[in-house]
Amino acid sequence: MIDWTHFTPWSSLAGGIVIGTAVAMLALLNGRIAGVAGIIGGVLRPAAGDMAWRLAFIFGLLVAPAAYRLFAAPAAPTIEASYPVLLLAGLLVGAGTRYGSGCTSGHGVCGLSRLSPRSLAATITFMLAGFVTVYAVRHLLV
Amino acid sequence: MNAVSAFAVGLLFGTGLIISGMTDPSKIIGFLDIAGAWDPSLAFVMGGAVLAGFIAFRFARKRTVSFLGGAMYLPTARHIDRPLILGGLAFGVGWGLAGYCPGPAVVSLGAGQDKAVVFLVAMIAGMALYEAADRHFHARRRRRVPRELSDVAGDA
Known part of the structure; x- marks a missing residue:
């Protein structure tokens, strides 16, 4: 059943269009895929002339909350995961996104926008793994 | 120039994530919890983003240089x-x-x-x-x- 108290169709759609506009700008202006895991991963594999745009993009992400606060009060997030779970999750996300060449932005948004079968396969895979994981944590373990 | 536009893109991308609610892990888990109280918001974020991205990549894939004059680094792996x-x-x-x-x-x-x-x-x-x-x-x-x-x- 649908969780109507938390479902935010309009702000999520609007935010999605803003994300898609950012993706469009990076593709057209910089000729790059806005895949966050790939952009961070490239910093860990330094190449001459390839660092400035990556660091600038990451810096943009970091200052987004401060910029947002100039216009509206951000909603407080709820983070249920404990510190040990966050450590395990971070390791899996870091290694997995690099091994699988992309995350929710690189494969999910950019790949699906490009109609890439490879990114569609990746997106289905991580979505299914996410569904199974949350099912196990929420409905089997407790 | 590439760094200036990448900064603007990062700022816009991050703002989009905040507006969409995706910076709240409970909304992500709410989407992934299809057997519980399901929050479909993430599908709307993807839908909006892919809509804008689809139009952009139709232009981008025909180009051999970016609008800032650099190379195009779009994936070709299939x-x-x-x-x-x-x-x-x-x-x-x-x-x-x-x-x-x-x-x-x-x-x-x-x-x-x-x-x-x-x-x-x-x-x-x-x-x-x-x-x-x-x-x-x-x-x-x-x-x-x-x-x-x-x-x-x-x-x-």
């Missing part, structure tokens, strides 16, 4: 292989456990979330582990898949 699937599985499990993927985690660090700090330190360690393993097995992998196919610009 093969579905074991790293893609195994990597996706590992990522999906981590995503479901924490409710964070890389973009929202970085934005949450900017918002001063201490739990995002822990997640990101582990995430970067995971990426570094991959880099070390990749260097170790690099020669063997290259014989199977040409490098330019397996790792176009390092993304997707």
Whole structure:
């Protein structure tokens, strides 16, 4: 059943269009895929002339909350995961996104926008793994 | 100029993540919890983003230089292989456990979330582990898949 108290169709759609506009700008202006895991991963594999745009993009992400606060009060997030779970999750996300060449932005948004079968396969895979994981944590373990 | 536009893009991307609600891990887990009280918001974020992205890539794929005059680094890989699937599985499990993927985690660090700090330190360690393993097995992998196919610009 649908969780109507938390479902935010309009702000999520609007935010999605803003994300898609950012993706469009990076593709057209910089000729790059806005895949966050790939952009961070490239910093860990330094190449001459390839660092400035990556660091600038990451810096943009970091200052987004401060910029947002100039216009509206951000909603407080709820983070249920404990510190040990966050450590395990971070390791899996870091290694997995690099091994699988992309995350929710690189494969999910950019790949699906490009109609890439490879990114569609990746997106289905991580979505299914996410569904199974949350099912196990929420409905089997407790 | 590339760095200036990348900064603007990062700022816009991060703002979009905040507006969409995706910087809140409980909304991610709410989407992944199809057997519980299901929050479909994430599908609307993807829908909006893919709509805008689809139009942009139709133009981008025809170009040989970017609007800023640089090269186009768009992926050409099409093969579905074991790293893609195994990597996706590992990522999906981590995503479901924490409710964070890389973009929202970085934005949450900017918002001063201490739990995002822990997640990101582990995430970067995971990426570094991959880099070390990749260097170790690099020669063997290259014989199977040409490098330019397996790792176009390092993304997707």
